[in-house]
Amino acid sequence: MAPQYAPSLRSRLAPILLFLQTGLIVIYAFCAELEHIDKKDETFSDLYPVFQDVNVAVILGFGFLGTFLVRYGFSSSGFNLLVAVIATQWAVVLNGLQSWSSLRGKFTVGLRSLVVAEICAASALISMGAVLGKTNPVQLLLVALLEVSGFILNGWLLQAFLKLRHLNTMMMLHVFGSFFGLMLTRTLYRKESQHPHEKEKFDRKTGLFSMMGTLFLWMFWPSFNSELVELDRPGGKMAAVCSTYLALAVSALTAAAVSVLTSPEGRLHPGHLQRCTLAGGVAIGVSMSVVHLPWVAMAIGFAAAVISTLGFRYLKLHMLLGFECHDTCGVLCTHGLPGLLGWLAHLILQLADSEDLTTAIRFAVFHICTLLITLSLSMTMGILTGLLLKWNFWRPTQNNKCFDDQAFWEFPHLAVRK
Numbered sequence: 001m002a003p004q005y006a007p008s009l010r011s012r013l014a015p016i017l018l019f020l021q022t023g024l025i026v027i028y029a030f031c032a033e034l035e036h037i038d039k040k041d042e043t044f045s046d047l048y049p050v051f052q053d054v055n056v057a058v059i060l061g062f063g064f065l066g067t068f069l070v071r072y073g074f075s076s077s078g079f080n081l082l083v084a085v086i087a088t089q090w091a092v093v094l095n096g097l098q099s100w101s102s103l104r105g106k107f108t109v110g111l112r113s114l115v116v117a118e119i120c121a122a123s124a125l126i127s128m129g130a131v132l133g134k135t136n137p138v139q140l141l142l143v144a145l146l147e148v149s150g151f152i153l154n155g156w157l158l159q160a161f162l163k164l165r166h167l168n169t170m171m172m173l174h175v176f177g178s179f180f181g182l183m184l185t186r187t188l189y190r191k192e193s194q195h196p197h198e199k200e201k202f203d204r205k206t207g208l209f210s211m212m213g214t215l216f217l218w219m220f221w222p223s224f225n226s227e228l229v230e231l232d233r234p235g236g237k238m239a240a241v242c243s244t245y246l247a248l249a250v251s252a253l254t255a256a257a258v259s260v261l262t263s264p265e266g267r268l269h270p271g272h273l274q275r276c277t278l279a280g281g282v283a284i285g286v287s288m289s290v291v292h293l294p295w296v297a298m299a300i301g302f303a304a305a306v307i308s309t310l311g312f313r314y315l316k317l318h319m320l321l322g323f324e325c326h327d328t329c330g331v332l333c334t335h336g337l338p339g340l341l342g343w344l345a346h347l348i349l350q351l352a353d354s355e356d357l358t359t360a361i362r363f364a365v366f367h368i369c370t371l372l373i374t375l376s377l378s379m380t381m382g383i384l385t386g387l388l389l390k391w392n393f394w395r396p397t398q399n400n401k402c403f404d405d406q407a408f409w410e411f412p413h414l415a416v417r418k
Contacts, residue, residue, distance in 0.1 A: 008395075009136060009138060009395060009408070012395055013136075013138050016141060017082075020141065021086075024090070024093070028093075028109075031096070031105065031106050032092075032093075032096070032106060032108070032109050033109070034108070034109055035108040035109060035110030035111075035112075035113075043111075047112060047115070049223075050115060050223050051111045051114060051115050053220040053223030054118050054224055054227060055118065056220050057122075057216060057217055057221065057223070058084050058118050058121060058122055058125065059081060060213065060216045061214075061217035061220065062125040062213065062217070063077040063081060064077060064209050064210060064212045064213025064216065065213030065274065065329075066080065066129060066132050066210070066213070066329060067206055067209040067210050068206050068210035068270075068274065069133055069199070069200065069202060069206060069328075070201050070202055071199050071403060071405055071406075072133050072403045072404065073206055074405045074409050075408055075409070076132060078409075079128070079137050080125060082141065083124055083140050083141070083143070083144045084124075084125060086144050086145070087117075087121035087124045087125075087144040087145070087147075088114070088117045089117075090145055090148055090149070091116070091117035091120035091148050092107075092109060092113055092114065092117040093107070094148070094149065094152045095107075095113060095116055095117060096108070096113065116170070119170055119173065119224070120148050120152060120170075120173070121148060122173060122177070122224075123151045123173040123174075123176055123177035123180075124143060124144045126174065126178055126181060126331055126335050127177045127178075127180045127181035127184060127331070128140060128143060128144075128181070129181060129328065129329030130178070130181030130182055130184060130185040130327050130329065130331045131143075131181065131184055131185050131188060132329055133199075133200065133402050133403035133404075134185070134188065134326070134328065134397060134403075135188070136394070136395060136396070136397050136408065137408065138394050139389045139396070142385070142388065143389070146388075147180055150176070150180065150377060150378065150381035151173060151176050151180075151378075154169070154172070154176055154373065154374055154378070155172075157377070158370055162369060162373075164366075164370060165230070166228060167228045167289060168370075170228050171285045171286045171288075171342075172286065172339070172343075174285065174286065174335040174336070174338070174342075175286070175335075175339040175340060175343065175374055175375070175378070176377075177331070177335060177378075178331045178332055178334075178335040178336030179336060179375055180378040180379070180381055181327070181331050181382065182325055182331070182336070182379075183378070183379045183380075183381075183382025183383045184382040184385055184386045184389075185325055185326050185328075185386075186324060186325045186382075186383075186386070187383050187385075187387060187390070188386050188389060189324045189325070189326060190399060199402065200402075207270045207274070210270075211270070211273065213274075214273070214277060214278065218248055218252070218281070221244055221278070221281040222240070222241040222244040222245050222248075223241075224285075225244045225284065225288060226241045229289075239288075239291075239292070240288050242294070243284055243288050243291050243294070243297035244284050244288065244297075246297045247284035247297045247300055247301030248277070248284075248301065249280075249298075249301070250280055250298045250302050251277055251278070251281070251301040251302070251304055251305035251308075252273075252277040253305075254306060254309075255276035255277045255305040255309050256272070256273065258272070258276075258305065258306055258309040258310065259272035259276070259309055259313075262313045271312060272309050272312055272313070275308070275329070275330060275334040276308040276309040276312055276334070277305070278334060279301075279304035279307070279308035279333075279338040280300065280301030280302075280304045280305060282304065282335055282339055283301065283304035283338040283339070283342035283345065284297055284304075285342065286343050287342040287346035287349065289346070290346055290349040290350050291345075300342065300345050303341055304337075304338040304341050304342070308334060308337060311332065311337050312330050312333040312334075316332075316333065319332065340371075343371055346367070347363075347364065350367070351363065
Protein backbone atom coordinates (compact mmCIF):
# COMPACT_ATOMS: atom_id res chain seq x y z
CA MET A 1 0.00 0.00 0.00
CA ALA A 2 1.43 3.40 -0.98
CA PRO A 3 2.32 5.76 1.89
CA GLN A 4 -0.08 8.62 2.54
CA TYR A 5 1.52 12.04 2.66
CA ALA A 6 0.14 15.07 4.44
CA PRO A 7 -1.47 17.61 2.08
CA SER A 8 0.87 20.41 1.00
CA LEU A 9 0.26 23.81 2.60
CA ARG A 10 2.12 25.72 -0.14
CA SER A 11 -1.11 27.24 -1.47
CA ARG A 12 -2.41 28.06 2.00
CA LEU A 13 0.35 28.90 4.48
CA ALA A 14 2.62 31.12 2.38
CA PRO A 15 -0.16 33.33 0.89
CA ILE A 16 -1.87 33.75 4.26
CA LEU A 17 1.41 34.65 6.01
CA LEU A 18 2.31 37.17 3.33
CA PHE A 19 -1.22 38.61 3.25
CA LEU A 20 -1.40 39.03 7.03
CA GLN A 21 2.04 40.53 7.34
CA THR A 22 1.53 42.90 4.42
CA GLY A 23 -1.79 44.01 5.87
CA LEU A 24 -0.19 44.69 9.27
CA ILE A 25 2.63 46.67 7.66
CA VAL A 26 0.06 48.84 5.89
CA ILE A 27 -1.85 49.41 9.14
CA TYR A 28 1.34 50.35 10.99
CA ALA A 29 2.40 52.61 8.12
CA PHE A 30 -0.73 54.76 8.31
CA CYS A 31 -1.83 54.40 11.93
CA ALA A 32 1.25 53.84 14.14
CA GLU A 33 4.12 55.92 15.41
CA LEU A 34 7.02 55.11 17.70
CA GLU A 35 6.95 56.32 21.27
CA HIS A 36 9.61 58.96 21.93
CA ILE A 37 11.33 58.92 25.31
CA ASP A 38 13.43 61.75 26.68
CA LYS A 39 17.04 60.75 27.38
CA LYS A 40 16.64 61.96 30.95
CA ASP A 41 13.61 59.74 31.46
CA GLU A 42 14.07 56.51 33.40
CA THR A 43 11.24 54.77 31.55
CA PHE A 44 13.46 52.81 29.17
CA SER A 45 15.77 51.46 31.87
CA ASP A 46 12.75 50.50 33.95
CA LEU A 47 10.75 48.82 31.19
CA TYR A 48 13.34 47.08 29.05
CA PRO A 49 14.31 44.43 31.66
CA VAL A 50 10.64 43.59 32.10
CA PHE A 51 10.18 43.44 28.33
CA GLN A 52 13.08 40.98 28.15
CA ASP A 53 11.60 38.82 30.89
CA VAL A 54 8.15 38.67 29.31
CA ASN A 55 9.69 38.02 25.89
CA VAL A 56 11.71 35.10 27.24
CA ALA A 57 8.65 33.64 28.98
CA VAL A 58 6.49 33.88 25.83
CA ILE A 59 9.03 32.72 23.25
CA LEU A 60 11.32 30.33 25.14
CA GLY A 61 9.04 29.33 28.00
CA PHE A 62 5.91 28.45 26.07
CA GLY A 63 7.99 27.36 23.08
CA PHE A 64 9.97 24.70 24.92
CA LEU A 65 7.09 23.71 27.21
CA GLY A 66 5.25 22.01 24.34
CA THR A 67 8.25 20.03 23.05
CA PHE A 68 7.48 16.97 25.19
CA LEU A 69 5.94 15.07 22.25
CA VAL A 70 8.54 12.72 20.85
CA ARG A 71 8.06 13.66 17.16
CA TYR A 72 6.64 17.17 17.43
CA GLY A 73 9.43 19.27 18.91
CA PHE A 74 10.14 21.39 15.82
CA SER A 75 6.46 22.16 15.34
CA SER A 76 5.85 22.97 19.02
CA SER A 77 8.63 25.53 19.23
CA GLY A 78 8.42 26.81 15.64
CA PHE A 79 4.65 27.26 15.52
CA ASN A 80 4.80 28.86 18.97
CA LEU A 81 7.02 31.57 17.48
CA LEU A 82 4.68 32.13 14.52
CA VAL A 83 1.62 32.37 16.75
CA ALA A 84 3.37 34.65 19.26
CA VAL A 85 4.64 37.19 16.74
CA ILE A 86 1.43 37.45 14.70
CA ALA A 87 -0.68 37.65 17.87
CA THR A 88 1.58 40.34 19.36
CA GLN A 89 1.44 42.53 16.25
CA TRP A 90 -2.35 42.18 16.09
CA ALA A 91 -2.75 42.87 19.82
CA VAL A 92 -0.76 46.11 19.51
CA VAL A 93 -3.23 47.28 16.85
CA LEU A 94 -6.33 46.33 18.84
CA ASN A 95 -5.02 47.81 22.10
CA GLY A 96 -4.08 50.96 20.20
CA LEU A 97 -7.65 51.58 19.04
CA GLN A 98 -8.37 53.38 22.30
CA SER A 99 -5.75 56.06 21.58
CA TRP A 100 -6.51 56.64 17.89
CA SER A 101 -8.84 59.57 18.49
CA SER A 102 -6.50 61.35 20.92
CA LEU A 103 -3.40 61.05 18.69
CA ARG A 104 -4.65 62.24 15.30
CA GLY A 105 -5.91 58.80 14.36
CA LYS A 106 -2.66 57.05 15.35
CA PHE A 107 -1.49 54.79 18.15
CA THR A 108 1.98 54.65 19.68
CA VAL A 109 4.27 51.63 19.76
CA GLY A 110 6.54 51.44 22.78
CA LEU A 111 7.90 48.98 25.30
CA ARG A 112 4.77 49.11 27.43
CA SER A 113 2.46 48.44 24.48
CA LEU A 114 4.67 45.55 23.34
CA VAL A 115 4.67 44.00 26.80
CA VAL A 116 0.88 44.24 27.08
CA ALA A 117 0.52 42.80 23.57
CA GLU A 118 2.79 39.85 24.41
CA ILE A 119 0.73 39.11 27.49
CA CYS A 120 -2.36 39.08 25.27
CA ALA A 121 -0.51 36.75 22.90
CA ALA A 122 0.12 34.39 25.81
CA SER A 123 -3.62 33.68 25.96
CA ALA A 124 -3.42 32.35 22.39
CA LEU A 125 -0.42 30.20 23.29
CA ILE A 126 -2.43 28.68 26.15
CA SER A 127 -5.24 27.81 23.74
CA MET A 128 -2.71 26.39 21.29
CA GLY A 129 -1.65 23.84 23.92
CA ALA A 130 -5.09 22.22 23.90
CA VAL A 131 -4.89 21.41 20.17
CA LEU A 132 -1.14 20.86 19.96
CA GLY A 133 -0.26 18.25 17.34
CA LYS A 134 -3.76 18.12 15.82
CA THR A 135 -3.74 21.35 13.83
CA ASN A 136 -1.62 22.78 11.04
CA PRO A 137 0.07 26.22 11.13
CA VAL A 138 -2.62 27.81 8.98
CA GLN A 139 -5.25 26.88 11.54
CA LEU A 140 -3.04 28.10 14.38
CA LEU A 141 -2.67 31.51 12.75
CA LEU A 142 -6.45 31.82 12.63
CA VAL A 143 -6.65 30.74 16.26
CA ALA A 144 -4.13 33.45 17.20
CA LEU A 145 -6.05 36.24 15.47
CA LEU A 146 -9.50 35.23 16.70
CA GLU A 147 -8.45 34.32 20.23
CA VAL A 148 -6.53 37.55 20.81
CA SER A 149 -9.45 39.53 19.37
CA GLY A 150 -11.83 37.77 21.75
CA PHE A 151 -9.55 38.26 24.75
CA ILE A 152 -9.12 42.00 24.13
CA LEU A 153 -12.87 42.31 23.53
CA ASN A 154 -13.43 40.59 26.88
CA GLY A 155 -11.16 43.13 28.56
CA TRP A 156 -13.03 46.03 26.98
CA LEU A 157 -16.37 44.61 28.16
CA LEU A 158 -15.13 44.12 31.71
CA GLN A 159 -13.65 47.61 31.89
CA ALA A 160 -16.63 49.32 30.25
CA PHE A 161 -19.50 47.63 32.10
CA LEU A 162 -17.95 46.41 35.36
CA LYS A 163 -15.27 49.10 35.73
CA LEU A 164 -12.54 46.54 36.35
CA ARG A 165 -8.94 47.64 36.49
CA HIS A 166 -6.69 46.78 33.57
CA LEU A 167 -4.62 44.41 35.73
CA ASN A 168 -7.64 42.30 36.71
CA THR A 169 -8.91 42.02 33.15
CA MET A 170 -5.51 40.99 31.80
CA MET A 171 -4.95 38.33 34.44
CA MET A 172 -8.11 36.56 33.30
CA LEU A 173 -6.01 35.38 30.35
CA HIS A 174 -5.51 31.97 31.99
CA VAL A 175 -9.23 31.32 32.35
CA PHE A 176 -10.04 32.76 28.93
CA GLY A 177 -7.24 30.91 27.11
CA SER A 178 -7.86 27.55 28.73
CA PHE A 179 -11.62 27.43 28.17
CA PHE A 180 -11.25 28.81 24.66
CA GLY A 181 -8.83 25.96 23.98
CA LEU A 182 -11.09 23.36 25.57
CA MET A 183 -14.07 24.35 23.42
CA LEU A 184 -11.79 24.48 20.39
CA THR A 185 -10.46 20.96 20.90
CA ARG A 186 -13.99 19.74 21.73
CA THR A 187 -15.28 21.10 18.41
CA LEU A 188 -12.34 19.58 16.52
CA TYR A 189 -12.69 16.22 18.27
CA ARG A 190 -11.82 13.11 16.24
CA LYS A 191 -13.22 9.68 17.02
CA GLU A 192 -9.72 8.25 16.70
CA SER A 193 -8.72 10.26 19.79
CA GLN A 194 -10.56 7.76 22.03
CA HIS A 195 -7.47 5.58 21.77
CA PRO A 196 -3.97 6.92 22.53
CA HIS A 197 -2.21 8.00 19.36
CA GLU A 198 0.96 6.05 18.66
CA LYS A 199 2.95 9.29 18.35
CA GLU A 200 1.41 11.05 21.37
CA LYS A 201 4.17 10.10 23.78
CA PHE A 202 7.38 11.54 25.16
CA ASP A 203 10.88 10.33 25.87
CA ARG A 204 13.77 11.50 28.01
CA LYS A 205 15.19 13.94 25.46
CA THR A 206 11.93 15.71 24.62
CA GLY A 207 10.95 15.70 28.28
CA LEU A 208 14.19 17.48 29.13
CA PHE A 209 13.49 20.22 26.58
CA SER A 210 9.98 20.61 27.97
CA MET A 211 11.40 20.90 31.48
CA MET A 212 13.64 23.69 30.20
CA GLY A 213 10.52 25.59 29.13
CA THR A 214 9.08 25.11 32.62
CA LEU A 215 12.23 26.54 34.18
CA PHE A 216 12.14 29.60 31.92
CA LEU A 217 8.50 30.24 32.81
CA TRP A 218 9.12 29.57 36.50
CA MET A 219 12.00 32.05 36.66
CA PHE A 220 10.34 34.85 34.72
CA TRP A 221 6.76 34.46 36.01
CA PRO A 222 7.20 37.15 38.70
CA SER A 223 7.96 39.71 35.97
CA PHE A 224 5.02 38.43 33.95
CA ASN A 225 2.66 38.98 36.89
CA SER A 226 4.05 42.25 38.22
CA GLU A 227 4.40 44.24 35.00
CA LEU A 228 0.79 45.45 34.89
CA VAL A 229 0.58 46.47 38.54
CA GLU A 230 -0.17 50.18 38.70
CA LEU A 231 2.79 52.38 39.59
CA ASP A 232 0.63 54.52 41.88
CA ARG A 233 0.32 51.65 44.36
CA PRO A 234 3.17 52.04 46.88
CA GLY A 235 5.18 48.83 46.85
CA GLY A 236 2.67 47.16 44.54
CA LYS A 237 5.20 45.71 42.12
CA MET A 238 7.47 44.48 44.91
CA ALA A 239 4.54 42.77 46.64
CA ALA A 240 3.48 41.13 43.36
CA VAL A 241 6.99 39.79 42.73
CA CYS A 242 7.38 38.41 46.25
CA SER A 243 3.89 36.89 46.31
CA THR A 244 4.41 35.25 42.93
CA TYR A 245 7.75 33.77 43.95
CA LEU A 246 6.37 32.36 47.20
CA ALA A 247 3.36 30.85 45.40
CA LEU A 248 5.62 29.29 42.76
CA ALA A 249 8.03 27.91 45.34
CA VAL A 250 5.25 26.29 47.34
CA SER A 251 3.53 24.90 44.24
CA ALA A 252 6.79 23.29 43.06
CA LEU A 253 7.26 21.39 46.31
CA THR A 254 3.58 20.52 46.65
CA ALA A 255 3.29 19.26 43.07
CA ALA A 256 6.27 16.96 43.63
CA ALA A 257 4.76 15.60 46.84
CA VAL A 258 1.31 14.98 45.35
CA SER A 259 2.88 13.41 42.26
CA VAL A 260 4.71 10.85 44.40
CA LEU A 261 1.68 10.17 46.59
CA THR A 262 -0.60 9.48 43.62
CA SER A 263 1.89 7.33 41.73
CA PRO A 264 1.43 3.54 42.04
CA GLU A 265 5.22 3.17 42.01
CA GLY A 266 5.80 6.15 44.30
CA ARG A 267 7.77 8.09 41.67
CA LEU A 268 7.69 11.57 40.21
CA HIS A 269 5.69 12.07 37.01
CA PRO A 270 7.56 14.30 34.51
CA GLY A 271 4.34 15.96 33.32
CA HIS A 272 3.49 17.07 36.86
CA LEU A 273 6.84 18.79 37.29
CA GLN A 274 6.61 20.33 33.82
CA ARG A 275 3.19 21.90 34.32
CA CYS A 276 1.79 21.71 37.84
CA THR A 277 4.76 23.57 39.33
CA LEU A 278 3.45 26.65 37.48
CA ALA A 279 -0.04 26.45 38.99
CA GLY A 280 0.86 28.72 41.88
CA GLY A 281 1.96 31.48 39.52
CA VAL A 282 -1.31 31.21 37.61
CA ALA A 283 -3.50 31.34 40.71
CA ILE A 284 -1.64 34.19 42.40
CA GLY A 285 -1.69 36.18 39.16
CA VAL A 286 -5.48 36.26 39.18
CA SER A 287 -5.70 37.20 42.87
CA MET A 288 -2.50 39.16 43.60
CA SER A 289 -4.23 42.55 43.74
CA VAL A 290 -5.79 41.53 47.09
CA VAL A 291 -2.96 39.38 48.50
CA HIS A 292 -1.15 41.34 51.21
CA LEU A 293 0.32 38.61 53.44
CA PRO A 294 3.05 36.08 52.58
CA TRP A 295 1.24 33.09 54.06
CA VAL A 296 -1.83 33.84 51.91
CA ALA A 297 0.27 33.67 48.74
CA MET A 298 1.81 30.41 49.96
CA ALA A 299 -1.59 28.92 50.77
CA ILE A 300 -2.86 29.81 47.29
CA GLY A 301 0.21 28.19 45.74
CA PHE A 302 -0.31 25.06 47.83
CA ALA A 303 -3.98 24.68 46.89
CA ALA A 304 -3.28 25.41 43.22
CA ALA A 305 -0.59 22.70 43.03
CA VAL A 306 -2.84 20.11 44.68
CA ILE A 307 -5.75 20.83 42.33
CA SER A 308 -3.53 20.97 39.27
CA THR A 309 -1.66 17.73 40.02
CA LEU A 310 -4.77 15.75 40.90
CA GLY A 311 -6.50 17.09 37.80
CA PHE A 312 -3.56 16.14 35.60
CA ARG A 313 -3.47 12.65 37.12
CA TYR A 314 -7.19 11.84 36.99
CA LEU A 315 -9.23 14.52 35.19
CA LYS A 316 -7.47 14.62 31.82
CA LEU A 317 -8.52 11.05 30.90
CA HIS A 318 -12.10 11.63 32.10
CA MET A 319 -12.33 14.79 29.98
CA LEU A 320 -11.41 12.70 26.95
CA LEU A 321 -13.73 9.77 27.62
CA GLY A 322 -16.64 11.64 29.20
CA PHE A 323 -16.71 14.92 27.28
CA GLU A 324 -14.77 14.02 24.11
CA CYS A 325 -12.31 16.78 24.94
CA HIS A 326 -8.77 15.84 23.91
CA ASP A 327 -6.58 18.32 25.80
CA THR A 328 -3.04 17.59 24.57
CA CYS A 329 -1.07 19.71 27.05
CA GLY A 330 -3.57 19.63 29.90
CA VAL A 331 -4.30 23.37 29.80
CA LEU A 332 -7.37 22.86 31.99
CA CYS A 333 -5.19 21.57 34.83
CA THR A 334 -2.29 23.96 34.23
CA HIS A 335 -4.21 27.20 33.63
CA GLY A 336 -7.97 26.66 33.89
CA LEU A 337 -8.38 25.17 37.36
CA PRO A 338 -5.65 27.30 39.01
CA GLY A 339 -7.15 30.36 37.32
CA LEU A 340 -10.57 29.55 38.78
CA LEU A 341 -8.95 29.00 42.17
CA GLY A 342 -7.29 32.41 41.95
CA TRP A 343 -10.64 33.96 41.03
CA LEU A 344 -12.25 32.32 44.09
CA ALA A 345 -9.39 33.42 46.35
CA HIS A 346 -9.80 36.98 45.06
CA LEU A 347 -13.50 36.87 45.90
CA ILE A 348 -12.97 35.50 49.42
CA LEU A 349 -10.15 37.90 50.30
CA GLN A 350 -12.04 40.91 48.99
CA LEU A 351 -15.15 39.95 50.94
CA ALA A 352 -13.04 39.55 54.08
CA ASP A 353 -11.66 43.09 53.61
CA SER A 354 -15.07 44.67 52.95
CA GLU A 355 -16.20 47.21 55.51
CA ASP A 356 -19.93 46.57 55.27
CA LEU A 357 -22.37 44.01 53.90
CA THR A 358 -23.62 46.20 51.06
CA THR A 359 -20.13 46.68 49.66
CA ALA A 360 -19.42 42.96 49.99
CA ILE A 361 -22.60 41.95 48.14
CA ARG A 362 -21.98 44.49 45.39
CA PHE A 363 -18.43 43.27 44.87
CA ALA A 364 -19.55 39.61 44.86
CA VAL A 365 -22.13 40.31 42.14
CA PHE A 366 -19.62 42.17 39.99
CA HIS A 367 -16.95 39.52 40.54
CA ILE A 368 -19.29 36.69 39.58
CA CYS A 369 -20.35 38.62 36.48
CA THR A 370 -16.66 38.96 35.58
CA LEU A 371 -16.25 35.20 35.52
CA LEU A 372 -19.54 34.56 33.70
CA ILE A 373 -18.72 37.08 30.95
CA THR A 374 -15.22 35.66 30.53
CA LEU A 375 -16.37 32.05 30.39
CA SER A 376 -19.28 32.80 28.07
CA LEU A 377 -17.21 34.78 25.60
CA SER A 378 -14.23 32.40 25.65
CA MET A 379 -16.34 29.27 25.16
CA THR A 380 -18.46 30.88 22.44
CA MET A 381 -15.38 32.12 20.60
CA GLY A 382 -13.76 28.70 20.97
CA ILE A 383 -16.75 26.90 19.44
CA LEU A 384 -17.04 29.37 16.55
CA THR A 385 -13.31 29.15 15.86
CA GLY A 386 -13.48 25.35 15.92
CA LEU A 387 -16.33 25.35 13.41
CA LEU A 388 -14.29 27.62 11.14
CA LEU A 389 -11.20 25.40 11.40
CA LYS A 390 -13.19 22.29 10.41
CA TRP A 391 -13.54 23.74 6.92
CA ASN A 392 -11.57 21.54 4.50
CA PHE A 393 -10.16 24.65 2.82
CA TRP A 394 -7.53 24.85 5.60
CA ARG A 395 -6.29 21.33 4.80
CA PRO A 396 -6.79 19.79 8.28
CA THR A 397 -4.09 17.40 9.41
CA GLN A 398 -4.81 13.75 8.66
CA ASN A 399 -5.13 11.54 11.70
CA ASN A 400 -2.08 9.46 10.83
CA LYS A 401 -0.02 12.66 10.51
CA CYS A 402 -0.96 14.13 13.88
CA PHE A 403 1.90 14.78 16.34
CA ASP A 404 4.44 14.43 13.53
CA ASP A 405 6.96 17.05 12.39
CA GLN A 406 7.36 15.38 9.01
CA ALA A 407 3.94 16.64 7.95
CA PHE A 408 5.24 20.23 7.92
CA TRP A 409 9.04 20.30 8.05
CA GLU A 410 11.80 19.43 5.58
CA PHE A 411 14.11 16.63 6.74
CA PRO A 412 16.47 15.75 3.86
CA HIS A 413 17.85 12.64 5.55
CA LEU A 414 14.31 11.23 5.77
CA ALA A 415 13.31 12.06 2.19
CA VAL A 416 11.83 9.22 0.16
CA ARG A 417 13.83 8.51 -2.99
CA LYS A 418 11.72 7.69 -6.03
